[in-house]
Amino acid sequence: MKQAVILHGTGNNPNEFWQPWLAQSLQHRGFAVLHPELPKNTTPNRQVYNDFLFDQDWDFTENVLFGHSSGATTVFNFLMDDRCPHIKAAVLIASFTELSPGIIDASWYESGQFDHLFSPNGFDWEFIRSKCDAFYFVHGSDDPYCSIDVARQICSELNGKFIVIDGGGHLGGSSDLTELPSMLKLLEFDAVV
Numbered sequence: 001m002k003q004a005v006i007l008h009g010t011g012n013n014p015n016e017f018w019q020p021w022l023a024q025s026l027q028h029r030g031f032a033v034l035h036p037e038l039p040k041n042t043t044p045n046r047q048v049y050n051d052f053l054f055d056q057d058w059d060f061t062e063n064v065l066f067g068h069s070s071g072a073t074t075v076f077n078f079l080m081d082d083r084c085p086h087i088k089a090a091v092l093i094a095s096f097t098e099l100s101p102g103i104i105d106a107s108w109y110e111s112g113q114f115d116h117l118f119s120p121n122g123f124d125w126e127f128i129r130s131k132c133d134a135f136y137f138v139h140g141s142d143d144p145y146c147s148i149d150v151a152r153q154i155c156s157e158l159n160g161k162f163i164v165i166d167g168g169g170h171l172g173g174s175s176d177l178t179e180l181p182s183m184l185k186l187l188e189f190d191a192v193v
Helices: 019-028 046-054 070-080 125-130 148-157 181-189
Strands: 002-007 031-034 064-068 087-093 132-140 161-165
Touching: 002 019, 002 070, 019 031, 019 064, 046 070, 064 070, 070 087, 070 125, 087 181, 125 132, 125 148, 132 148, 132 181, 148 161, 161 181
Parallel strands: 002 031, 002 064, 064 087, 087 132, 132 161
Antiparallel strands: none
């Protein structure tokens, strides 16, 4: 059976934005979907998240992993974990791997909130690339928190494909997007879903 995992962002849950639509779309295509609420997600923690995910009764082998915002960073952390098997594809939506001025200046940001999200030794892009067949980046043209230029740079490191959602913002609550059809069309074209 085809399998997918959807990981939400900071302070969110699986029932927000376009994520329920994505889960249903994947299920209609024959996927089993793991779409958990990540623990203590107002302060994302790579070790807590990885342990939580590996404690699920789920075989991650050859899955398609979707991550939004800090959920995208979680996908990178997950792939760097030695327990992680090879996966089919990673879809990184509004991704970031460092604090940007847009995050630090945000009204919701609290100092230290992301202290345990990022790998202390940085991200090993070569190792991450070896764990996954294909990478897709989806980014709003006007994301106020996560730099599109940084996302493009990471995409280049991973030999990925990049999709820009014009006027999509952070592709979260303020964008009012309840679907991401252009993302799904590309994934269908590439026979990922």
